[in-house]
Amino acid sequence: MTPFDRAHAAMEAAPQDDRARLAVYDRLADAELFVLLEHEPEDDTITPQVFETEDGDFVLAFDLEERLTAFTGAPAPYAALPGRVIAQYLAGEGVGLGINLGVATSAMLLPPEALDWLTDTLTHAPQAAAGRPAAFHAPALPPGVLGALLPAFEAKFEQLAGLASHALLVGVTYDDGRRGHVLAFLGAPAAAQPGIAKAMAEALAFSGLEAGELDVTFLAPGDPAAEALLAQALVLHLPEPEPEEVQELKPTAPGMDPAKPPILR
Incomplete structure (x- = not known):
């Protein structure tokens, strides 16, 4: 069970609970998602596959790499990006986002207006203030x-x-x-x-x-x-960080360098 799975299950158990629904969006924004691509990334440009359905066009993403592989049935090009970044780049494009389709009980379709709302909510920044x-x-x-x-x-x-x-x-x-x-x-x-x-x-x-x-x-x-x-x-x-081997990481894959966000086509 991923954090998104747990939030989705809580929403399904309480469909009238707005807080449970909002928690799903929160987990989605924070999750690392694996986006299915048309082809391997070229420099800093990635091209997500767009699937045409009766409900509109959707890009597909999965919260585990294994789930993407289970969906495709074979190795496929993908990009690992935070959910908030995916929502930002799809906002205003009229394209929705499918999560974990066909591979998990947390499968769901987010229409374009949901991604627009999520992006707008995430853009609100706290205001600095002074008080004694x-x-x-x-x-x-x-x-x-x-x-x-x-x-x-x-x-x-x-x-x-x-x-x-x-x-x-x-x-x-x-x-x-x-x-x-x-x-x-x-x-x-x-x-x-x-x-x-x-x-x-x-x-x-x-x-x-x-x-x-x-x-x-x-x-x-x-x-x-x-x-x-x-x-x-x-x-x-706050939780303690998990111990890990110290190593120098140089971000090279699209989306890994915060100073150079990926270009979506």
């Missing part, structure tokens, strides 16, 4: 809200393994009287902080909570503010 906390207090979130946020956070934490030791969810009152909640990450390097903030904004967007708002900040483990938060906070642990 006057007091911290225990999180004051209703059980239903907390129950929606925690799975969304944990799913994103899987992508952030090793970038922070843990996160602290705490209520806050600012000196201007505004009350809210803050999620503070301890020990995150400066280079990783914008990505973490974006991931948390996505978690909030895909949680299904309307008009949700959460402040995200970053602290050093020994910061006095961290000690003040620890006394009141709900502590959320």
Whole structure:
């Protein structure tokens, strides 16, 4: 069971649950997908196969390489890309995306308008703001809200393994009287902080909570503010990175170099 499989199964078990449906889009955006191509990549250009159906044109992708091979029945050219990148390049093209067709119970068709919506949702970036906390207090979130946020956070934490030791969810009152909640990450390097903030904004967007708002900040483990938060906070642990052999990787395949996204034809 892949993360996408589990999210899809939860959606099928609760078809009226908007949060379960949103979680499928979240897992899709974060997943590495194997896109079936017309032919082998040429330099930085890839050409996905487009399948014509009664419901429109679709590009096919699979969340496991083995599933792509099971579908084709023979070795076939493909490109491994994040789901969010695939959605971005198909948005506005009038082409849908088929996931795991014929090889898994998580098979589904996403029409073009679904990819447009997903791309638009993913483009929203968190806004920088300044505020002076006057007091911290225990999180004051209703059980239903907390129950929606925690799975969304944990799913994103899987992508952030090793970038922070843990996160602290705490209520806050600012000196201007505004009350809210803050999620503070301890020990995150400066280079990783914008990505973490974006991931948390996505978690909030895909949680299904309307008009949700959460402040995200970053602290050093020994910061006095961290000690003040620890006394009141709900502590959320990030997973440790899996040990792996250290080696120098030079991105050469299309889509592997963030500075040179692939060109789709």
